[in-house]
Structures are given as C-alpha cells and as structure tokens.
Amino acid sequence: MARASRDVPAIADSALALQTLTLEPGMTATVGEPEDDVLIYVDAGGGMLSVGETAAPVRSGSAGLVLAGEGGLLQASERLEVVLMAVGPHVDRHAPMGARALEVSLDAAGDQQATGGRSFQILFDATNGSARATLFAGFVPPGKAPWHYHLYDEIVWVPEGPGRLHVGETIEELGPGSAFRLRPREVHIVENTSSDRELTIIGLFTPAGSPSAAYLTWRPRPSISSPDSSP
Numbered sequence: 001m002a003r004a005s006r007d008v009p010a011i012a013d014s015a016l017a018l019q020t021l022t023l024e025p026g027m028t029a030t031v032g033e034p035e036d037d038v039l040i041y042v043d044a045g046g047g048m049l050s051v052g053e054t055a056a057p058v059r060s061g062s063a064g065l066v067l068a069g070e071g072g073l074l075q076a077s078e079r080l081e082v083v084l085m086a087v088g089p090h091v092d093r094h095a096p097m098g099a100r101a102l103e104v105s106l107d108a109a110g111d112q113q114a115t116g117g118r119s120f121q122i123l124f125d126a127t128n129g130s131a132r133a134t135l136f137a138g139f140v141p142p143g144k145a146p147w148h149y150h151l152y153d154e155i156v157w158v159p160e161g162p163g164r165l166h167v168g169e170t171i172e173e174l175g176p177g178s179a180f181r182l183r184p185r186e187v188h189i190v191e192n193t194s195s196d197r198e199l200t201i202i203g204l205f206t207p208a209g210s211p212s213a214a215y216l217t218w219r220p221r222p223s224i225s226s227p228d229s230s231p
Contacts, residue, residue, distance in 0.1 A: 007179040008155050015088035015206060016133070016155045018179050023047070023076035031072040036086040038072070039124055039135045040064035041202050043159055045080035049073070049103060056103035058082075063123040064103045065130055083157050085204045087133045094208040100129030106137055118145060120211045133206040140199040144191040148214040154182040154205035156190075163199045164191040174199075187217050 008018035023029055023045075031049075032038055040049065046059040050073045051066055058064055058074075066072035068089065074080065104123050120138045124130040140163070147166075156179065163174035166189040172180070174190075182188060192199035203211065 007157070007177075008181050010086070010088070011181075014153050014181065014183070015091045016153060016181070016204060017086045017088075018155050018157060018204075019084050019086075020177065021074075021082050021084055023074060023080040023082075025076055025078050027076050027080075029074045031074050031084065032066040032070055033068060033086060035068050035089045037068050037130065037132050038066045039085045039087070039130065039133070039204060040066070040074075041083045041085070041123075041135070041157070043081045043083060045076065045078045047074060047076040047078070047080045050075070051102060054102055058103055059105075062103055062105040063135055065101065065124050065128075067100075067129070083202065085135070085155060085157075087130075087204070087206060091132050092207040093131045094126035096126055096129070096131050098127040098129075104128065122211070125208050130208065132208065133204050134208045134211070135202070135204050136211045138190075138201045138203055138211060140190055140192040140201065142192045142194055142196065142198075144189050147187055147189055147217045149185045149187045149217060150182070150205070150214055151184055152205040152207060152209060152213070153184055154203055156180055156182065156204075157202045159200055159202065161199065162193045164193055165189075166191060 010017040042058045042060055042062050044060050049056055049058050049064045051070050118140050120136050123135045125134040158174045158178040161175040165172045
C-alpha cells in the first residue's frame with residue numbers, strides 16, 4: 001500500500017502543507033484536492049502522472065502540477081518517492097502568463113542567480129500554470145548566505161543534506177528528507193555544511209514570484225575595544 005507522512009502540516013494562517021509519498025512498482029495513488037493545487041516533486045524512481053486524458057512520464061528531478069478539482073493519478077513503474085505540496089485557495093493569485101504544463105524537469109543549463117552565491121531553477125509558476133505559488137529548486141554553495149528574509153510564505157524540503165537552518169538563536173540540522181516552514185519576514189539562513197558540493201533545496205512559496213526576492217538584514221557584532229592610547 002502507499003505510505004504517506006505529513007511532514008509540514010497545514011496551519012490556520014498558511015495555505016501551504018507538505019507530505020511525502022512512496023509507491024512500490026505497479027502501485028497507483030490519486031493526487032489532488034477539491035480546493036487545493038498540488039505540486040509534485042519526484043525525489044527518486046519513475047512512473048507516470050495522468051490528469052484526465054493527458055499523461056506525462058515522471059522521474060527523479062521532475063515536477064508535476066495537479067490543479068484544484070482536477071484529480072490526478074500517479075503510477076509507479078519502479079519504486080517512486082515523491083513530495084506532495086498543497087496550496088490552499090485563500091492566497092493572492094498571479095495572472096496566468098503561459099500555457100499550463102503537467103510535468104517539467106530540472107535543466108542543467110537553467111540556473112538563475114540569487115543572493116549569497118546561491119542559484120535556483122523555477123519548476124512551476126505563473127508562466128506554466130501555477131498561479132497560486134512558485135515551486136523551485138535552490139542550490140546553496142558550501143557556507144552560509146547572509147541573514148535575510150522574504151515577504152512570501154514558504155515551505156522547504158531537503159533531498160539530501162547536510163545543512164543547517166538558522167532562525168534567530170535556533171539551529172536545526174538538515175538531513176535527507178528534512179522539511180520546514182518559513183513565515184513571511186522570518187529572518188533565517190540556510191547553511192550548507194558540506195565542504196565540496198552544493199546543497200539542494202526544494203521550495204514552494206506564495207504569492208508566486210521570484211526566489212531571488214530576498215531582503216538582507218544584519219546582526220550587530222560584539223564590540224571590540226581598541227587599545228588604550230593614553231600616555
């Protein structure tokens with residue numbers, strides 16, 4: 001049977017939630033909600049995503065979109081591990097800007113730059129059918145970005161790690177399958193604790209927009225007294 005766990009549950013004042021789903025070869029699962037859009041990220045394996053008469057293959061590194069009320073079907077041709085991210089109806093919508101896509105994949109040549117040496121790729125936004133939220137893959141180089149915040153509401157899933165999440169004085173370790181929520185204007189750092197490879201994160205935020213829309217902040221450093229120069 002399909003195994004699901006809700007990693008970031010819905011809360012009263014956020015339209016976003018996240019759960020993981022594992023399908024063994026030959027299994028199927030319905031995907032979709034009457035009122036929520038569901039965005040899908042495939043972490044491992046392969047299969048098929050269908051909505052009505054339209055179907056597309058999915059594999060590791062690809063993403064899918066099932067809009068509210070559509071009702072989708074996932075079929076696993078091999079062990080399929082996916083992340084399902086729901087976006088509720090009570091959000092500001094972006095005007096549609098392009099044809100609706102069912103499936104997209106990460107493109108090795110498609111990176112865009114963000115703050116602190118980070119780069120990102122947009123998987124779904126208003127240009128290909130997701131008017132409620134933006135789904136992206138972010139790539140964090142070794143080290144830490146500056147303290148910053150966003151104006152959007154966000155949930156984040158970490159495929160591998162290792163990393164750390166800094167929020168105020170709290171530090172949390174990020175390993176494979178870690179997930180967390182960032183509220184608007186919540187000052188934070190996502191740190192890559194590896195010395196030789198990028199940390200990948202999968203993020204979904206609303207209102208839809210650009211992952212590069214970060215606002216830098218600063219934290220005062222301890223004062224250092226200068227040597228006494230009096231005679």
